[in-house]
Amino acid sequence: MKKMILPALLATALLAAPVYAGQPVATKAAGTTKVADKTYKVQPQLSTLGWDGKAVTHGHNGTVQFSGGDLLVRGNQLVGGTVMVDMKTIKATDIKDAETNTKFMGHITSDDFFGVSAYPTATFKITKVAYIKGAAAGANNANITGDLTIKGKTNSITFPAKVGVKGGVAAASGTATVDRTKFDIKYGSKSFFDGIGDKAINDDFTLSFNVIAK
Incomplete structure (x- = not known):
């Protein structure tokens, strides 16, 4: 009888395993409880992304829209995730003259800058979230590292950021500084072109973000 019961139990266990595999449940081992990651969906309509670039004599700023993504939450902390940006939505909000704005946008979306036709999406994948011990309320409380x-x-x-998870909402806000030349955007850079004087454009630009996920 034992010889028949043991194989039957083993077969039942193997058949049942796929039903539970991958479900985000807490697992308990050696007296400890491991909380599984939960996925929060980025809400593009509630999130904002602004850019700011400067040159020797002037500067421009504007917006671009998130297209989607996921944030990973463990307990009440942000631990990872990926966000996508629709580069076709980039705008310059400081240039009010319509003709000048159109000319500028034609240039910034060209291969000299972001090459939007060939590269319509930008992404940021979080690889590490290092929380700042003793951060003041309302201040940046984490340093986020990721692949842009x-x-x-x-x-x-x-870059530093303020992150939090509460009431089924995960949020992250802050400002990141990006060296455009590392992304093959070298137009007007003194690092690559000599003698351009006051026509030079700074290598660094900033991205100010507020990401909301549910």
Whole structure:
């Protein structure tokens, strides 16, 4: 009888395993409980992304829209995720003259800059979230590291941010500084072109973000 019961139990266990595999449940081992990651969906309509670039004599700023993504949450902390940006939505909000704005946007979306036709999506994948011990309420409480992909080039960047999870909502806000030349955007850079004087454009630009996920 034992010889028949043991194989039957084993077969039952193997058949049942796929039903539970991959479900985000807490697992308990050696007296400890491991909380599984939960996925929060980025809400593009509630999130914002602004850009700011400067040159020797002037500067421009504007917006671009998130297209989607996921944030990973463990307990009440952000631990990972990926966000996508629709580069076709990039705008310059400081240039009010319609003709000048159109000319500028034609240039910034060209291969001299973001090459939007060939690279319509930019992504940022979080690889590490290092929380700042003793951060003041309302201040940046984490340093986020991740892989930023623009124009088909991927580089790791790190920046401070304020992150939190509460009431089924995960949020992250802050400002990241990006060296555009690392993404093959070299137009007007003194690092690559000599003698351009006051026509030079700074290598660094900033991205100010507020990401909301549910």
